[in-house]
Amino acid sequence: MTTDSSSTNRAPAEGISTFKGQERALRADRLGTGGLLLSVLAATAPLMVVAGVMPTTFAVMGIVGQPLLFVVLGAVLVLFSLGYAEMSRHVHNAGAFYAYISRGLGGTAGAGAALVALVAYNSLQVGIYGIFGFEVSGLFATYADLEVAWWIPALVAALAVGALGWLKIDVNAKVLGVLLVIEVLLVVVFDIAAVADPGKEGLSLHAFNPDTLTGAGVGTALCFCIAAFLGFEQAPVYAEETSKPHVLVPRVMFLAVTGVAVFFAISSWALTVATGPAAIVPTSQEQSAGLLFFLTEDRLGATFTDMLHVLFVTGMFAAMLSFHNVVARYAFAMGREGLLPAAFGRTTGSSGAPGTGSLLQTGIAVVLVLTFALTDDKPAGDPTAPVLHLFTWGGNIGALGVIVLMAIASLSVVVFFVRRGAASAQAWRLVTSAVAGIALVVIAGYTVKDFDVLVGTGPDSALRWILPGVIGLALVIGLVQGAVLRARAPEKHARIGLGNEAFQLEKAAERTP
Numbered sequence: 001m002t003t004d005s006s007s008t009n010r011a012p013a014e015g016i017s018t019f020k021g022q023e024r025a026l027r028a029d030r031l032g033t034g035g036l037l038l039s040v041l042a043a044t045a046p047l048m049v050v051a052g053v054m055p056t057t058f059a060v061m062g063i064v065g066q067p068l069l070f071v072v073l074g075a076v077l078v079l080f081s082l083g084y085a086e087m088s089r090h091v092h093n094a095g096a097f098y099a100y101i102s103r104g105l106g107g108t109a110g111a112g113a114a115l116v117a118l119v120a121y122n123s124l125q126v127g128i129y130g131i132f133g134f135e136v137s138g139l140f141a142t143y144a145d146l147e148v149a150w151w152i153p154a155l156v157a158a159l160a161v162g163a164l165g166w167l168k169i170d171v172n173a174k175v176l177g178v179l180l181v182i183e184v185l186l187v188v189v190f191d192i193a194a195v196a197d198p199g200k201e202g203l204s205l206h207a208f209n210p211d212t213l214t215g216a217g218v219g220t221a222l223c224f225c226i227a228a229f230l231g232f233e234q235a236p237v238y239a240e241e242t243s244k245p246h247v248l249v250p251r252v253m254f255l256a257v258t259g260v261a262v263f264f265a266i267s268s269w270a271l272t273v274a275t276g277p278a279a280i281v282p283t284s285q286e287q288s289a290g291l292l293f294f295l296t297e298d299r300l301g302a303t304f305t306d307m308l309h310v311l312f313v314t315g316m317f318a319a320m321l322s323f324h325n326v327v328a329r330y331a332f333a334m335g336r337e338g339l340l341p342a343a344f345g346r347t348t349g350s351s352g353a354p355g356t357g358s359l360l361q362t363g364i365a366v367v368l369v370l371t372f373a374l375t376d377d378k379p380a381g382d383p384t385a386p387v388l389h390l391f392t393w394g395g396n397i398g399a400l401g402v403i404v405l406m407a408i409a410s411l412s413v414v415v416f417f418v419r420r421g422a423a424s425a426q427a428w429r430l431v432t433s434a435v436a437g438i439a440l441v442v443i444a445g446y447t448v449k450d451f452d453v454l455v456g457t458g459p460d461s462a463l464r465w466i467l468p469g470v471i472g473l474a475l476v477i478g479l480v481q482g483a484v485l486r487a488r489a490p491e492k493h494a495r496i497g498l499g500n501e502a503f504q505l506e507k508a509a510e511r512t513p
Helices: 033-044 046-061 066-090 096-105 107-143 151-165 169-196 218-227 232-241 245-275 280-336 355-375 385-419 427-449 451-455 463-488 490-495 500-511
Strands: none
Touching: 033 046, 033 169, 033 232, 033 245, 033 280, 046 066, 046 107, 046 169, 046 218, 046 245, 046 280, 066 096, 066 218, 066 232, 066 245, 066 385, 066 427, 096 107, 096 232, 096 280, 096 385, 107 151, 107 280, 107 355, 107 385, 107 463, 107 490, 151 280, 151 355, 169 245, 169 280, 218 385, 218 427, 218 451, 232 245, 245 280, 280 355, 355 385, 385 427, 385 451, 385 463, 427 451, 451 463, 463 490
């Protein structure tokens, strides 16, 4: 590899190699514990979960024990995090999932995981535009008496998110942090109000009774609830942008997963307290995504409920921005290692942000929003089609992809430490990874089996197989790409998962006489 004349007279910063004036590593020291924690927690969109996911799970699955499900899933994901976080001490790469899988299972498996991650996080991010556009359109109709098509605010949001993607990550963290803190505070106010003014059954703990988890809907309810946790696993994606990744990444992961589990368990319990455990399912079926707003208006008044609607929108924006940042960094990592064109493996401007990856994600979002706006089959008088389709399809495709990645990563953790001869030293982490991996495989199986329920299609609809098949297809294409690289470009194949380490090796080789 050669350097151009502009870079021959000044050495790049330590740990960073350059190409034509552009950096091939993300800027370090941009994030501390607080910034990293806020960046990953923003993806959980707490208000969207409490107002959208929880009522839907109660209504569709008829499972009263949703609070207990959050506790169970929290335990599973803590087990997963023990091995995943230990991997983060050994591998610092913006392509977190696929980098870990590459180190454990080889470059071909890593290539498959990379494409699954790119598709999954894009699906999650783009899916939110449907419900975002619908909610903003509703706000215009309510407060400005103005009819605005859902796709107009969705497109405006896509462009705004894309613009922020070009800015420094610490700016994004501040934006995400302010929105997140306000969201959480409003939900906590509701939780307190529900406890202070419970339904006719009083402060019942019935929702934590294991007997509430019996029935055929439990497996599918797990699929709904695990989607609420997505975001905690993103911490390693930012490892290159922290000063002490081996310390900060594990710390943030455990803070995130335990905080999310406790917060959502309490908030879903508060919903059952507000209505009464016996009434939570029929009330959710009646109110749907309006359940939280129905309950707050009765207890906290119209002004608070109006604030909640506005923060519902800003919370979704924060989640979109968080997922956008992750997609951009996966694209950067893949471009740097030859899994995408090399242009994606460059940072741009003085911010050190993965600008080309940001443009890719913005382009995908704009194209898909316009596609749904032009072709979505909207029954007469039904303006919710973009919510039912773009949001539910994208959200569940993405959730399935991340579940699959976590399951494979669990196996990779075991193989990685066994191959390094560290099985004895890491024995308890290997056990927890194996247990978590088995649980995640079971959840993935339920997700595929009940995909028609998750996306609201009939059991005979081809979409029940086509939509989850998107993740299967991404995995197959990625594996084929990895196999082709191994046969035709073994030097590129060997670089998969190494991240910036590969370029440090190149630099060292250049200096060797």
